[in-house]
Amino acid sequence: MSPLPPNTTPVPPPIFEPGMTSATTTTAPTPSPVPHRPKQPDSEPDPDPQPDTKPPAHPLPRIRLHLNDLSDAGTSLFLSSVSAAELLPSSIRTVQSHLYPLAPSTCSPTTAPTPTPWHLPPTRSITLILRPMDGVAYTSGLELDPVHHKEIHLSTTYLSSVPASRVGAEIAGVLVHELVHCYQYNGSGTAPGGLIEGIADWVRLGADLAPPHWKAGEVGEKWDAGYQRTAYFLAWLARRFGGDTVRRVNEKLRAGKYEEPGFWVELLGREVGDLWEEYKESVKKGKGE
Ligand SMILES: [Zn+2]
Incomplete structure (x- = not known):
């Protein structure tokens, strides 16, 4: 598979929502909620554990985050709007499950997974780079090994222009779009x-x-x-x-x-x-x- 051309996602038209006077409103961003995990009560180990019923999943690649400039307002917006450690893996899972769903496991976890007609590309690492630039985002392969190692460039300039109430959802949507480019085929x-x-x-x-x-x-x-x-x-x-x-x-x-x-x-x-x-x-x- 040859590297995809770095097509830049087009900037959407400005969005004005009820109660907002301009796209540069100073309303504080609404952080995406961090999933709450209740503390497990201390108890004896289960003498009769149930079989693992977790759905089968593809392996995750190495995920890296590169912040070009911590003093950039768009970088701060990103950090305060999403939990990168949660959002990146879950977005990758979203892409994998849409394009390469696995058959539900039928028996024990030791059973080999049922083959499907879908072939997950061998993406080994994905680096998200936040930096100021024109456009919204683009994805490319690393020059030395474009098949296995991908880079997503996300514009902090763009993030600063998104209405504060939408930043978290917009980051999630743009990320899924770019992650598809890390996992799709393009007929060479x-x-x-x-x-x-x-x-x-x-x-x-x-x-x-x-x-x-x-x-x-x-x-x-x-x-x-x-x-x-x-x-x-x-x-x-x-x-x-x-x-x-x-x-x-x-x-x-x-x-x-x-x-x-x-x-x-x-x-x-x-x-x-x-x-x-x-x-x-x-x-x-x-x-x-
Ligand atoms: Zn694209």
Whole structure:
């Protein structure tokens, strides 16, 4: 898999929420709640422990956080809005479970996991770098080993511009989008950029992290316009052809190059242009959501 181009997530339009006068409001950020773990009471070890019922999970990569400048207001905002130690692993789990779900374990933990058709890429480390820059975020592979080691660059300049009440949710949504780039296939660099970005936002959508300005009925100029416009098209395809459809698209981009005609016909029996027309019709009739 060749490294993905560092496509920068576009800056969304400013969001004004009720009671706010401008995007630069000085309201204190609302921190994401830290999950509360009740203290376990002291007790004797359970003589008859239940079998481990935890769902099977993929391994996590090494996760690193790099803060370029602690005096940067956007860095402080990040640190006060989210718990990085919780959010990063849970966001990676979200991406893994959307694109590479494991079959539920049927017996004991010693049983080998049931094989699935999904192949998790061998991502070994992910470094989140907070620094001032234009745009929102982008993901790239490390020059020496772009397949195994990924870097997500998140703009502190952008974070400073997000309404304080939304910072935590926006960080979570952008992170899931960028983490998809750490775990998706791109047909050895041949897939349309809009499809790659659409799959990233399809996961963000499925994780219930869509920002308020996304609108389901907002149809793009073409199917691979990218980002949420393609994400809503992919979500419709998944309803039309089955929940695994986007996973099958991703898997096909692992197995070979993206070539039209052929790609969508082999996958869904139709050309993507025909599917796009059908999608637009269904949106017009109010069924595209
Ligand atoms: Zn992206």
